[in-house]
Amino acid sequence: MTPVRAAKAELRKVIRNALSSMSPEQKQSETESLVMKFLMCPALCTFRTFLKSGSRKCFVPRFDGTGMHMLRVHSFEDYNTLPLNKWNISQPESCDGREEGVSAGLDLILVPGLAFTKDGVRLGRGKGYYDSYIARCLEAGLKPHLLSLSFSCQLCENIPVTDRDRNVDRVILP
Numbered sequence: 001m002t003p004v005r006a007a008k009a010e011l012r013k014v015i016r017n018a019l020s021s022m023s024p025e026q027k028q029s030e031t032e033s034l035v036m037k038f039l040m041c042p043a044l045c046t047f048r049t050f051l052k053s054g055s056r057k058c059f060v061p062r063f064d065g066t067g068m069h070m071l072r073v074h075s076f077e078d079y080n081t082l083p084l085n086k087w088n089i090s091q092p093e094s095c096d097g098r099e100e101g102v103s104a105g106l107d108l109i110l111v112p113g114l115a116f117t118k119d120g121v122r123l124g125r126g127k128g129y130y131d132s133y134i135a136r137c138l139e140a141g142l143k144p145h146l147l148s149l150s151f152s153c154q155l156c157e158n159i160p161v162t163d164r165d166r167n168v169d170r171v172i173l174p
Helices: 003-021 024-039 042-053 076-080 129-139
Strands: 058-064 067-073 108-110 145-149 170-172
Touching: 024 145, 024 170, 058 129, 067 129, 108 129
Parallel strands: 108 145, 145 170
Antiparallel strands: 058 067
């Protein structure tokens, strides 16, 4: 294992422990703050306008053994019918003719992570799904706005990175 990989694995353990140590009250308080800040985010102003007009498209991740796709959901009802994957995330069972985000011109991605810096350096869960997908977007000439939400215990001074790791444009903190 390379030193960077080992450092990432250790940081993942530290952050998972910090997350599991959060009290229910702290999680609730920080979640409420994150939701409010997320809804007020300037990157979402255009999104809300389009959402109200009905012309906005929404995509959800679909993970398989080879990578990730962002597939269109047509409505909240459509989303609610999706089965849960092994990570308890709703996703289409297959690509089943759904529009893919790269070909649709995806312009905003809510990127999960275990740890973040204030500058947008991100530590994922170690599979590289989002980093690879973001790279595909960039190769296709897209530059979606990359946004992440973070509990306060997920904020780090430094995160070890490789050239494959992709930063986010903005980290929203409580």
